Amino acid sequence: MSVRHAPSAPATNLPGHQVVLGEPEPLRLDCGIALGPFPVAYQTYGELNADKSNAILVCHALTLDQFVAEDHPITGKPGWWDMVVGPGKALDTDRFQVICANVLGGCMGTVGPKEINPETGEPWGLDFPVITIGDMVRAQKMLVDHLGIEQLFCVTGGSMGAMQALEWAVRYPGQIFASIPIAGAARHTAQNIAFHEVGRQAIMADPDWRGGDYMRQGVIPNRGLAVARMAGHITYLSEVALHRKFGRNLQDREGLSYGFDADFQVESYLRHQGMTFVERFDANSYLYITRAMDYFDLPAEFDGQLPRAFEGTETRFCVISFTSDWLFPTSENRAVVHALNAAAANVSFVEVESDKGHDAFLLDEPEFAKVLAGFIDGCAEHHGLNAKR
Amino acid sequence: MTTPLPPLRADLSLIAEMIEPKSRLLDVGCGDGALLAWLDRHKDVDGRGMELSMGGVNACVSNGLSVIQGDADTDLKDYPSDAFDYVVLSQTLQATRNPHTVLEDMARIGRHAIVSFPNFGHWRVRFGLMFRGRMPVTETLSAQWYDTPNIHLCTIRDFVELCREVGVVIERGIALDGLARPLAHAATGRRANLFAENGIYLLRRG
Incomplete structure (x- = not known):
């Protein structure tokens, strides 16, 4: 098999924004290391309203990045969530500002093993500290603070993005109005x-x-x-x-x-x-x-009692799974729903009929888009955001 | 601009009348979410739903209601005690595998439970069995015996007995005719058991 060498695209050549975070206060990683200052690359679609109450944070999956709804700067392919993010779509950029940051450890402008370690002037390589989903979310929180957003209207994502949407709800319950974990799980399974x-x-x-x-x-x-x-x-x-x-x-x-x-x-x-x-x-x-995904185990952080993770939460949840997803099957998503019920949280749960497997959340699934749009509209109404234009 | 809701089915209207404004409610077997939507709009009720059919759940969530895909028989046990002011089970008790446990769970989860069900003691049902010797098929119970989802049909008197066994008190009851009009009879008495096609009961733990 012949493969071309990857161009190492410096973040400065990528569209979107880049900000340096972790100074003067560094990011305390779960592994014990203090990281900072470090760059975070992110992209936004739509405008923030005057009181910054209409921000939707989209968390990307393992191999995706911040280019949610535009042609990818390297591959030229359409944005990975073009189906649901854009004017008039489920995540309507005429009403909401959609923000997506490249995750910690990524390779599209946020600090990761490919970036330069300021201490050595060389790429981090394996000197980069091992990071967790919790670390990723803490870095996102720093970004959200930097943007002056006190409360996110919604955090959503599929797969690893769902893990982050859950982590957000658990760590910063007062700071997100709604959470939509899609095709996710509260812990990574042995398989x-x-x-x-x-x-x-x-x-x-x-x-x-x-x-x-x-x-x-x-x-x-x-x-x-x-x-x-x-x-x-x-x-x-x-x-x-x-x-x-x-x-x-x-x-x-x-x-x-x-x-x-x-x-x-x-x-x-x-x-x-x-x-x-x-x-x-x-x-x-x-x-x-x-x-980072392997290490994710929310129940373990609450002595095996996942409901305790959600105690007293006022966040509105919508858990979505797909019938043919065997990587993050409905049973894993339902476990999250059961825990949310046990905490008397406000939760919706939909299993979408699809034969497209785990990737269904990235594909044209009209029923999925309809549920997503309906849930977000309902939340927007309860949150006092303008009705659909 | 909010779009007007379609009028509520007559029996659901009677249930809606029993609900205090601004309360927390779980509608078990909520179907397309008509009751939840009505209560949200008119009584500012913090409502949740549970529904077995995927189509029903998707319709509810697409309309902005908080509904989960779930089963009364298996999923009520997850909820903590006193999580809701009301737990509603409308026209579903007779389709559960274990009505006894479902009723117990409802009374545990909610300060009140509201149950409505078709009365198998209605004279037409009795008449059908007695004179035709066939399982009754009526307007309320329209399926043949072999494809009915109603596996645990009961009479009003059976239900009163079940409540006694589970230890719940019937605070209020309404006996309904076939057009969901309230009858004058006491809702737990022999006459209701003979003439009511449906009953709606407001319960609380004893």
Whole structure:
């Protein structure tokens, strides 16, 4: 497999905003290290109103970034949530300001292993501290404070974004009016940790990974990262979706090659996914962010009693899952709902019928968009925000 | 500008009349959320719903109501005691697997419970079984025995007995005819049991 070398795009060349946070007070990470000052890159869509009460923070998933609703600066592809973010859409940018920040440990302008460690003048590499979902959310809170927003109208996201939406609700209950965790969980399951470990081992087995020091040595572990992406990508789909898209169809050939070329369309598709991924993602970031997800375990932080995490919360919740999602299945989402019920929280829960797997939240699912829009409209009404224009 | 709501079904109107303004309410088996929407609009009630059908839940949430996809038989146990002022179970008791437990949970979760159900003691039902020898099919109970969701039908007197066993007090009851018009009979008596097609009861822990 041939792959192009990833261009290391400095944040300054990316559209959107970048701010330096963590000074004078650094960010205290869960691992015990104090981080700061550090850059955070973010993007906004729509305008803040006069009392800054209409901000929606979107939290992105593992391999996504802050380019929610515009063409991606590196790939040129449409924004990952173009389906639901924009004028007149579920997250209506005519009424709300949508904010999305690249997560801590990311590789699109926020501090991460690929950025320069100010102490050494070299890329962080594996000297970058291990971060958690809690750390990501604390960094986002610093950004929200910097923007002068006292209360977010809503925090939402899918997958790892759902973890952040939950973490926000637990850590800053008075500061978010609504939380919409989509296709998420209150803890990462053993099966999901296992899949992440496969991805990490693929990266670390690439001779070009160089113990994480590849940037200084002028190489990039593209093959390992591509395999990690391929394995991950399978978990985002469903058997039905794969079968519908590819079946056993052959790729540009009449018969089997009796070799190890990409005979099948599904192989060719996965290889393409792997190759395009390395153009925009950093291998060490993949290690750090998957680790943060693995460490996520909200119930454990409350002695196994998840309802205690939500005691007394006034936040309005809407939990959404998809029938064919086997990575973050309905049962995991329902566990969150049960805990919220046990805390007598205001919660809605919808399981959307879809055969598209975990990725359904990124795809054109009209029922999903309708539920999202309806919940947000209802919250806006209760929050005293202008009715739909 | 708020859009006007469609008029509330007659039996739901009677339930709505029992609810104090600004109270907290859980509607179990809330369907399309008509009662919740009405109470939100007219009585400023902090309402939540639980509904089994995905279509019903999606319709509710799309309309801005707080509703979860859930099952009265399995999901009521999660709620803490005294979480609500009212827990409503409208035309659903007879479709639960374990009405005894459901009623207990309702009385535990809410300061009040409101239950409405079709009366299997109505004279037409009795008549059908006695003279036709067939499971009754009426306007209220319109499904054939083999595809009815109503697996635990009861009479008003059965319900009164269940309340006694569970230890809840019937504070108020309304016996209804087939058009959901209140009848003059005492809502727990023999006449109601013979002439009411439906009953609505406001309960509290004894």
